[in-house]
Amino acid sequence: MTSNPTGRITTIIDPGDALGEVLFGLIMALTLTVGSRLVFEEEGLDVRELVVATIGCNVAWGIIDAVLFILGTTFYKSRRLRLFRQIKAARSESAALTVLAREFPIEKAPFAAEAADTDALYRSLLTLAGRADPVKVSLAKGDLLTGIAVFLLVSATSIPAVVPFLLIDNADLALRTSNLFLIMLLFVTGYAWASFSGGRPFYAGMTMTCLGLLLVAIAIALGG
Template sequence: MTSKPIGRLTNIIDPGDALGEVLFGLIMALTLTVGSRLVFEKEGLDVDDLIVATIGCNVAWGIIDAVLFFLGTTFYKSRRLRLFRQIKTARSESAALTVLANEFPIAEAPFSARGADADALYRTLLTLACRADPVKASLPKGDLFAAIAVFVLVSATAIPAVIPFFFIDDAHLALRTSNLFLITLLFVTGYAWARFSGGRPVYAGMTMTCLGLLLVAIAIALGG
């Protein structure tokens, strides 16, 4: 059964988007902590600087991601309004149906549809569009809450990365523990992703872990 906090979160933001933001935050935190181990191996590890850098980086990217999410939502709604206007101004029914087919291609759907069924779907959408009236594209509170959720998800992934440094005196042991926490959370993220999408949880968890570590390695190799 889905817990109440998770249920509330999925009412605000799509589960796939939420898990994607968590994955992004984990990769950011891992890149910093793993990279710091390589950089400071000879010079020594400055724990305070690492904590500030990890939290600051994830908070900064949380703000950036939230703004991009907000802009993406605005673009999506404006595009739908433009589609509505294209249908309204189409010269013929066949032209309007073509606009709908281009916007909602059945071929990309995860099911096989017959030609007659696809045609019936587009004609139904066309009928609904012709009866409807355009409304001004706006951003309701739900979109703002979703952007805030994006910020919180990306920022919060820094917490498990820095917690070990507050309880373990040995900086290198704390760093290894931090890395272990984050890698475990990569697996948990993949596991949860499969639970929401209907995939194989353990396989998805292992795949997400390997993919996350690969992306961290690429980021470090490129100086990220």
């Protein structure tokens, strides 16, 4: 049994997807807090309004993202069922292998495979499909748990954004602290991403930070 929170999360949702949701939530929160600085300089900062807006925005997008994830999962399963039917309806073995090659293109994989190995893989999939029976497309418990995980990850990223406002009386200092904390978390997210994918953690952390800030700047410039 997995004993740490990270391990429990990665048994529910893919680490790449989880970190992507965290990144999305951080960008949403940072867009609000950085954008509020422009308002702060002109009109003064309403801390309560900013806290409510930040939490509300991330919770709302957490719900939207979770629903979209579940819809995407349903679409993926329906597509696989359609693929199964296409294989069953193929008039020849070569036609069925062509369907599989189009759906699972090995040349796009991050490795080079021998032609004989690729052919053996597609033939194994064809044998598996030939012996299997179609099942009704439905959401499993795991799909719902993943949707809940998506919601929690996006929503929870609002917490580090608002905590400084709850602990620091000076609104300007709290805003700066919040922004700095979120930027640091962008780096941590990139670092963790590389740790899971086998990349260079520091390089990935800096890249994620710069990319996140660029996206925030674009969102603010477009009125987001």
